[in-house]
Amino acid sequence: MTITFVHLESVHHKLSKASHKADPFSDARESGLDIRYATISDAFPLDHDRDLHREKYWTTLLQIFPSYVDEFVRKLIRSDPQSLHFLVADTVYVWPTAIARKYNLINVSFFTSPAHVFSLLYHLDLLKERGHFLRKDDAVDIDYVPGVGSMRIRDLMASLSKRSDITGNTLFKAFEEVKKADFILHNTVEELESDTLSALNKYQPNYAVGPINLSEASSVAVSRSLHAEVDITKWLGSKPAGSVLYVSFGSVVQTSKEVIGEIAHGLRLSEVNFIWVARAHLTSSGDSNVLPDGFVEEVGDRGLIVPWCDQISVLSNPAVGVFFDALWVEFGGREHVVRRSDDLFPSDLRSADGQEVGGW
Incomplete structure (x- = not known):
């Protein structure tokens, strides 16, 4: 079986910049897997800000991008018509x-x-x-x-x-x-x-x-991070088991500065240890500084704010007890999150089955 994995050129650019590898499947091929790698344009130049101009970007993906895919598939089929x-x-x-x-x-x-x-x-x-x-x-x-x-x-x-x-x-x-x-x-x-x-x-x-x-075996590891990762192993190692709240909205979801402020307010009140992934373009406005003034200084060492990290490594760490992700924001919308900000992180935080998490 031959697999041709196709990335958008813009995604490939981010991946290679973060991992310093031009081909994310090179290790997989060396292990004997027949995985070929190709890229395709999304009709925008690499320096176009896709997050800041999301409406225009998605409209183009709907209207123009299919023709690029059609041409790519046509050439691929022509090169191997018998399979x-x-x-x-x-x-x-x-x-x-x-x-x-x-x-x-x-x-x-x-x-x-x-x-x-x-x-x-x-x-x-x-x-x-x-x-x-x-x-x-x-x-x-x-x-x-x-x-x-x-x-x-x-x-x-x-x-x-x-x-x-x-x-x-x-x-x-x-x-x-x-x-x-x-x-x-x-x-x-x-x-x-x-x-x-x-x-x-x-x-x-x-x-x-x-x-x-x-x-995944190290021999077939595939580069998949869109951003350079910060190693937070040492910081996690200094925290008790199950005591850390991990906050991350992934690589796509955006929210408002108001929601960011409310989440920060909840983290202040909780007094729990936390990691917060505050990536670039976390808000739709494109603001580079989205955290409330004085927040980082106020939380001190119990909070670690990073632009990106290895999520699997973080969630596998015994110090992490709770994951606050994009679904909390996406399900119910902004109003739902803002309305409940004061009790997002109660002192007696419990898991889905009602058990106390990390002694909070």
Whole structure:
């Protein structure tokens, strides 16, 4: 089997800059795996600020980028017309079905978030039928989405309440297209989301293939960090087991400076140890200094603010007890987070099963 992995040129530029490696799969090939690497333009120059001009960027990905992919696939198929080809693409793209059909490819959709989230987006038609789509009624329960337990409308992803937002628009179109895929891969575990996957299998074949980054042999390590990482092992080693809160919104999600201020306020009140990944372009305004004045000095050594770090290494460290991630911001939207900022990090912090975490 031959795999051709295709990155956007802009993503490749970030990866190679962070890891100082031009080819992230060089080690994998040396181990005997036939993984080829290629890049493709997203129609913007490398120095274009994609985070700051997100609306324009995503609009271009919807309208122009598919033609770039079409040309790349055409050349690849022409170079090896006798082989059976699979097209594996991220679910959030809207073009895979058209290109797969044009070149007679097996269309594989790959969803990198939990299957639970996939099912919510897959069944948007049910929300529309029940009159719950784009509705903001906190008191209404949703208990009819296959494979998803009961939840409140306010706990839906924020993007589902922004029909005119380009990100929301892309999601709506993508989840209409994914229903035409030959099968769907999920970065999840069968035992963890068996009910959800079973419900989805009534429509299309769905397979759990995750977690894809649980572990990897050093001989086939792949560069995957978009930013230079800060080594925080020594700082974590100075903290008691289960005492550290890890705060990170990943590489994509943006929020407002107001939300950042509220989270900082919650961290102040909690008096817990924490790591906060405050990457560039964390806010949609593009401000480089998003933390409240005096915050770093006030929290002192119990808080460590870094631009980026190895998340798997951090979450595997015994000092880390809680992960506060992008879903807290995305699910329920800005208003939900701001309203509850004073009790985000109570002194008696408990895990999902009600057990006290790290003695907080």
